Amino acid sequence: MxxxxxxxxxxxxxxxxxxxxxxxxxxxxxxxxxxxxxxxxxxxxxxxxxxxxxxxxxxxxxxxxxxxxxxxxxxxxxxxxxxxxxxxxxxxxxxxxxxxxxxxxxxxxxxxxxxxxxxxxxxxxxxxxxxxxxxxxxxxxxxxxxxxxxxxxxxxxxxxxxxxxxxxxxxxxxxxxxxxxxxxxxxxxxxxxxxxxxxxxxxxxxxxxxxxxRNMVDVRFPVQYVIRPMSEEHHDYRGYAGSVAGGVMKPGDDVVVLPSGFESKIKSIDTFEGPVDEAFPPMAVTVRLEDEIDISRGDMICRPNNQPVVSQDIDAMICWMDETQTLSSRKKYAIKHTTRAGRVMIKDINYRLDINTLHRDEEATEIALNEIGRISFRSTLPLFVDEYRRNRETGSFVLIDETTNSTVAAGMILGETAG
Amino acid sequence: MSYELSHLRELEAESIHIMREVAAEFENPALMFSGGKDSIVMLRLAEKAFAPAKIPYPVLHVDTGHNFKEVIDFRDRRTAEVGAKLIVAKVQDTIDAGTVTEETGARASRNRLQTTTLLEAIEEHRFDALFGGARRDEEKSRAKERVYSFRDDFGQWDPKGQRPELWNLYNGRIKMGEHIRVFPISNWTELDIWQYIAADEVEIPSIYFAHQRRVFERDGMLLAENDFVERMEGEEVFEEQVRYRTVGDITITGAVESDADTIEKIIEEVSATRQTERGATRADDRVSEAAMEDRKKEGYF
Missing domain, CATH: 3.40.50.300 (P-loop containing nucleotide triphosphate hydrolases)
Known part of the structure; x- marks a missing residue:
């Protein structure tokens, strides 16, 4: 428990x-x-x-x-x-x-x-x-x-x-x-x-x-920070620090790194106390791989046979949180999804939901403060996503206004935009 | 096999996540260190977050000059051990520069002046993120503060205008001159801190343990006899076995009577205590119902 x-x-x-x-x-x-x-x-x-x-x-x-x-x-x-x-x-x-x-x-x-x-x-x-x-x-x-x-x-x-x-x-x-x-x-x-x-x-x-x-099935490790001590003692050390967002990782596991698609094996999973036999959510660890691959913050390590959706076109439910403006099509925002940051453009408001009656207003052209709706957006970078109901961490994001820096929306991913 | 972390390891993981996030997203963070147990745990967490590399940011101490010697010795030794750069911003320098005026009288304190010194240090070193060891269980207004707490050009906190903070997605975007106060141990309680210190065998300054000290009583608190406080009439000095539950400016930090001379005894004492640590030992929080809220708005820690 x-x-x-x-x-x-x-x-x-x-x-x-x-x-x-x-x-x-x-x-x-x-x-x-x-x-x-x-x-x-x-x-x-x-x-x-x-x-x-x-x-x-x-x-x-x-x-x-x-x-x-x-x-x-x-x-x-x-x-x-x-x-x-x-x-x-x-x-x-x-x-x-x-x-x-x-x-x-x-x-x-x-x-x-x-x-x-x-x-x-x-x-x-x-x-x-x-x-x-x-x-x-x-x-x-x-x-x-x-x-x-x-x-x-x-x-x-x-x-x-x-x-x-x-x-x-x-x-x-x-x-x-x-x-x-x-x-x-x-x-x-x-x-x-x-x-x-x-x-x-x-x-x-x-x-x-x-x-x-918690999702203990689908291995998801968003790389948060690259640790390179560059000291005498740890001259060649290169570890990928992050928090396990899903699944159980073990040394020796075959992994693939997104977006590059390069494959390798987990060499060790390190903590301050020393290497561990396995890592699972919500542990914060440092992963080292057998091969030298170019990996940076925002990349994701997962298993070759179990990968998230990689896409720039996403459907999501959002709750709008900003009182100074509303969400409408064509607007652009910064997005934070796992450790990945990029920009998105709102493509479409599918509907606005009346949360009292659960009625879907498909004619809606904007979503205002405290309103909830379903949208489609396109991201400048591919995102590595899971359906929110499957993984709260790889399925969630926030939108940030690039002028005011306010957090304007909370998003729950449904999946890749169809068609 | 059960995939569960103990509550301490779960809290630890959350804090490490926050510390790495800041290292990745900010240009120039610093870790505020007072020598108190919370900042000691924070330093320990930073050590863990980046091992085997060194902590990638300096340690900042805002020094009122009214210190417990044991704590300053500890600060110097511990920062050297972890290999962190120590920056000391002195309230005395702010007073000498004439930016602030020292309070006078028996109740004079440099507590409030610290805010100016801190804000000047932020400006001088161009810090864009400052780690603080505040916990939400400490005090009413802190219960409402975000992990990433936005501060404007003047270092002010706007409690009603806080950015929504969801999942573990933190919004660290700022403009020039603004900064973020980051509280990685927001979700820890006083008891969690002590349990962690015990579990990890984290070293803490000796004044946390019961010891003999010359003290006097003021407003129901035991203050240490020291060179910085004038005693008022009737405030007699006597010797008592005490320990400190919090460590701050010596002029306003009260000791409690205690015979807890080991971590285990402290945990026992903390579990059974019926007073919050701030209520029991901090004169600065007793001023009014909203004392902390007001100071935070001005840019206090």
Whole structure:
């Protein structure tokens, strides 16, 4: 079982998301006294008793306006696991933050107010979680204390959500009735809901099996940096440093280097501690090859019989993240894909997706802030890509505006443009 | 065969990835080193990232002049060991040049002045990326900061205008005069740092371990008796067994009472502690609810 679990939370202030996180930290004893004291003082200022949601509000602007404006990262650990929470705001205008938090998450935690059932926002969050291929979705049906801990209400919400999720691609979906405010089923099993035979949220997160989520089949090693000490001792040393993006690599393996197509064998896989017998994601290692081949940053090492798609014409889903401009055909951007950097031109907007209804608007001519759509682009350099659903690392990219240097889009590759 | 890394090795891999990315994409990076445990771990990670080659960037220390001697000795020895070039930017030089004015009185501190010295060093050496050892678990505003944190011409951080950061794709594009602060150990917690120091047998300055020291109490913190702080009335010096949880400017860094004289005991202590390290030992973060946020906007680490 992986020792680190990264989860993204989504929900608006009203769903009690911050309260839930505050509760997880508080009940697992991960909040420190001085933090609690400052939360206590801040709560007092607002004339409230201990407001656990204030634990997660960081910036002055947020405290003043009572909102969460950006992705915040929280950490806590239990004897079983270390948790990294990407806490993202739930308002419509902050879809980009949720996409950001979701990009590295193993689990999406979605909060639903038991009184309101599945609302537009829950659909939007679930869709983003599935678009970003978060392998596990945990739906917390919150505020059960306000619906008399009714099993019937919980079942209604669950069935409604399941109906919606059927249309999405969600490998693992689970439901837990909770009250973040009171603490039911957050860390400890609730005595108020004997009808629920599942685990508490924390114990579910502690035991969630994530080992099969990484791609251990297709060897992908994007060369990040070439190490050439040029010292007396290591005169001829030439190693290719990088992080394994897929598959398991071993010394002696036949490999091919893209884009050159030259073949060689892995001579050794080095680390500071010495050579290792194998390397797998997400290890950061240095690979040496038997033959002297000209290799530089942005090249990719893989197996001759299992290569990514090499293409300049790519189809992808994108989320637009820039408020100062929209995406439209013919525009040019810088792209960052694995360790490769180049330029792309947008060829076509296939459709813009309404993430509430999943309706595809094929007439759309632009994609604006927080909108999601499918595009085709042409790259100046060939890219070595996999479908995003097969490999999150070789299937993802960002677009950068070359004038403002802003990151304007997050992209998930579908494949080579047909025809 | 299970293909799983321990949490420390996963964090290590992420940090090494970031350090290599910076080496590949920037012209002139530097690694900020304070002698504190976080920057020591960072230096260790840099050593690992480029082995068997040397670390391809210099080490920068912004020196307030108010140091623990043990830490400066350690700094000099450790940078020499890894073969890194050490650049020391002195707050005293900034004061002598008249760019900043030294605070006076019993509560005078050079903490805030460091920002000017740092920004001048960045300009002088034309650094385009600076590694910092900040962790997101340390403090509220840091929880919201990117791994690649963009700074404008004036070194300022704009919390609301941060670039989205996705997957492990970092946007390091800047214009002349701008730079990026890079935080490769963002996702580590204090406990992770200590566990790593134990697992890797990383050497740290002696003041992290319990020792006898002459201290006085101020604002509930134990400050070391030193040449740079005037004591106020009623602040009596006494001897206590203490250790430091953070290492910074001697005038504002508090010690905690402790008998943890080994790494194992420190880990035990950190696991059981109910105070954040900054809350317990840093006067600079106690000023207001948003103390760190304000200083960061000005260009602080």
């Amino acid at each position: 992986s020792e680190i679990l990264r989860f993204a939370t989504a929900g608006s202030v009203d769903d009690g998301k911050s309260t839930l996180i505050g509760r997880l930290l508080y009940d697992s004893k991960s909040i420190f006294e001085d933090q609690l004291e400052s939360v206590g003082k801040a709560s007092e200022k607002r004339g409230m008793e201990m407001d656990l949601s204030l634990v997660t509000d960081g910036l002055r602007a947020e405290r003043e306006q009572g909102i969460t404006i950006d992705v915040a990262y929280r950490y806590f650990a239990t004897p079983k696991r270390k948790f990294i929470i990407a806490d993202t705001p739930g308002h419509t205008q902050y879809t980009r933050n949720m996409v950001t938090g979701a990009s590295t998450a193993d689990v999406a935690l979605i909060l639903i107010d038991a009184r309101n059932g599945v609302i537009e926002q829950s659909r939007r969050h679930s869709f983003i979680a599935s678009l970003l291929r978060i392998p596990h979705i945990v739906v917390c049906v919150n505020k059960m204390d306000l619906v008399d801990y009714s099993e019937e209400t919980f079942n209604e919400v669950r069935d409604e959500f399941r109906d919606f999720a059927m249309r999405l691609d969600v490998p693992d979906l689970s439901f837990i009735p909770v009250s973040a405010l009171v603490g039911d089923n957050v860390v400890d099993k609730s005595e108020n809901m004997p009808w629920f035979d599942g685990p508490s949220l924390l114990s579910h997160l502690e035991t969630l099996h994530t080992a099969s989520d």
